[in-house]
Amino acid sequence: FSNVMTIKEGSPITLDYRMDRVRVFVNNKGIVASVPNIS
Numbered sequence: 001f002s003n004v005m006t007i008k009e010g011s012p013i014t015l016d017y018r019m020d021r022v023r024v025f026v027n028n029k030g031i032v033a034s035v036p037n038i039s
Contacts, residue, residue, distance in 0.1 A: 002020045002021075003018075003020055003021040003022070004021075004022045004024065005021065005022070005023045005024065006024050006026055007023055007024065007025050007026070008025075008026060008027075008028075009025045009026060009027050009028075009033045009034075017039055018038075018039065019038060021038065021039060022036050022037070022038055022039075023036065023037065023039050024036045
């Protein structure tokens with residue numbers, strides 16, 4: 001993957017689908033909150 005994004009849980013995101021991007025959602029403590037997925 002060429003673009004890995006760490007995003008705080010509950011933050012607004014775009015809804016476009018991209019095969020070169022992975023979003024990792026983290027909680028307030030910086031712990032991964034859900035399984036990372038391609039989007």
